[in-house]
Amino acid sequence: MIKYNLTCKSCKLNFDSWFASSLEFEKLKKKSLLICHNCNSFKIEKSVMMPNVINKTSTIKEKFSSNKYKSIKKIINRYQKFVKNNFDYVGENFAYEARSIHYKNTKSEKGIYGHASKKDIKELSEEGIETQLIPWINDKEN
Ligand SMILES: [Zn+2]
Secondary structure, X not given: OEEEEEEEOOOOOEEEEEEOOHHHHXXXXXXXXXXXXXXXXXXXXXEOOOOEEEEOHHHHHHXXXXXXXXXXXXXXXXXXXXXXXXXXXXXXXXHXXXXXXXXXOOOOOOEEXXXXXXXXXXXXXXXXXXXXXXXXXXXXXX
């Protein structure tokens, strides 16, 4: 599954939508199955994927009992694999990279993921850059 931030060229509406793959998005677009629910325009463009902020393991562990954590870990591992394959890791440069994507309006196929402080996330959102928190477990941890 892949989340795209879409923009309607006619009324400038922004909305998010999930697709099975980037290929599925292109297919739907070609068949004119992507319609703006605000003005019924077919001029839907994909904008930059939402950057992801890594949520540290400690916070996840705090939230769940150890049994529940084990089953959640499996899901997180799968999700992690997906993120690693589809997003570029930018580490501590997250805020910088997210801004450069936002302001240069780079039409990049790949989104980014990395670390950001709460302050960074707040500042980014004040600048209109939405981020997504993703749960993360280090490979070394059990
Ligand atoms: Zn529209």
